[in-house]
Amino acid sequence: MNTKLDEFFEEVITVKWGPEKRSVDIIDQTLLPNSIRRIQLGSKEEIWEAIRKLRVRGAPAIGVCAAYGLAVLSASISADDYETFYRTFKEMKDYLATSRPTAVNLFWALDRMDACVRTNREKSVAEIKEALYREAEVIREEDVAISRSIGETGFGILKTLKKEGEPLGIMTHCNAGTLATAKYGTATAPMYMALEHGWSGSDMHVFCDETRPLLQGARLTAFELVHAGITTSVQCDNMASLLLKSGRVKVIFVGCDRVAANGDAANKIGTSGLAIIARHYGIPFYVCAPSSTIDMKTKDGEGIPIEMRDPGEIREMWYREPMAPAEADTSFNPAFDVTDHHLITGIITEKGLCHAPYDRAFEALGIR
Numbered sequence: 001m002n003t004k005l006d007e008f009f010e011e012v013i014t015v016k017w018g019p020e021k022r023s024v025d026i027i028d029q030t031l032l033p034n035s036i037r038r039i040q041l042g043s044k045e046e047i048w049e050a051i052r053k054l055r056v057r058g059a060p061a062i063g064v065c066a067a068y069g070l071a072v073l074s075a076s077i078s079a080d081d082y083e084t085f086y087r088t089f090k091e092m093k094d095y096l097a098t099s100r101p102t103a104v105n106l107f108w109a110l111d112r113m114d115a116c117v118r119t120n121r122e123k124s125v126a127e128i129k130e131a132l133y134r135e136a137e138v139i140r141e142e143d144v145a146i147s148r149s150i151g152e153t154g155f156g157i158l159k160t161l162k163k164e165g166e167p168l169g170i171m172t173h174c175n176a177g178t179l180a181t182a183k184y185g186t187a188t189a190p191m192y193m194a195l196e197h198g199w200s201g202s203d204m205h206v207f208c209d210e211t212r213p214l215l216q217g218a219r220l221t222a223f224e225l226v227h228a229g230i231t232t233s234v235q236c237d238n239m240a241s242l243l244l245k246s247g248r249v250k251v252i253f254v255g256c257d258r259v260a261a262n263g264d265a266a267n268k269i270g271t272s273g274l275a276i277i278a279r280h281y282g283i284p285f286y287v288c289a290p291s292s293t294i295d296m297k298t299k300d301g302e303g304i305p306i307e308m309r310d311p312g313e314i315r316e317m318w319y320r321e322p323m324a325p326a327e328a329d330t331s332f333n334p335a336f337d338v339t340d341h342h343l344i345t346g347i348i349t350e351k352g353l354c355h356a357p358y359d360r361a362f363e364a365l366g367i368r
């Protein structure tokens, strides 16, 4: 138990209920690290926009936000009969599902809410609305437990690599931290667990890729880790090769948005390049994945839809003035890439650590 850390987690909690549970309260991640501001989302358009614009982001947090959102929206459906209620519910669910395409947790959470409605169809509409609030809460609570379990397995790996009197060099890409989940993150969970198990912040040295173009590593991961008291560096993405060659990094943990049945893993753009470099220098590369991120219906990475984003994110979004001429094409702006399963040392789920062949490993853990 680390009270200071828990207070920080509470302050930056990604998703919670707004007043009287009539809205979803999120921390606006587009404003971090310079301003910690919370906003309330009451309409379906606001929830959609917050997910689309990355005010709330990270695969598990998107799932929790969508579940909370659907509970709040359902409460205002004025219908007494199941058929009318379900028709409107389904329209809202389908609308939220269009906010972002890659993170499978979004669809998984929406489907769980849908299953909750259908399972309770014999009950009154008022009771179904209550059940939806409870289900959203369960999704959030499960996510906290899942992150802890991923963290414990990851911490087991850190212990095998730690040398007495030397900070352990760990690298991560994008943000798969508390801001991307309900509490501990996935890729950062091993580090938070290390603190809970008595390591000090200077027992580790975490290297955060800045993560162009939206800078989740610099703005979010570094923000989190610095608050947790962990020794933190930020480097530009294109410095990875030299950094890994230097021997300062002993292990890499990344999150993911969708893992296909064969272990191919979609994560923030730049992840696959990092995995290729890690293989070259023989550095273990782990993907941290709640089982809700594993999509057994998608055979391999070819089947994972990759979100393409606004060209303005490359040209001007984080700059005072445009940093590329207006005539230059910046339309190639994929939000994610797919890391080939051959490059992944292991996939850490809450149910255990998986090694290739991944389809069999997932099945052995009951992931179907």
Ligand code: MRU
Pocket: 054, 057, 058, 059, 060, 103, 173, 174, 175, 176, 177, 180, 181, 185, 186, 187, 216, 254, 255, 256, 257, 267, 268, 269, 335
């Ligand atoms: O576009 P983002 O910021 O939502 O991308 C997030 C990532 O790529 C994370 O690594 C992934 O969602 C895992 S979060 C535990």
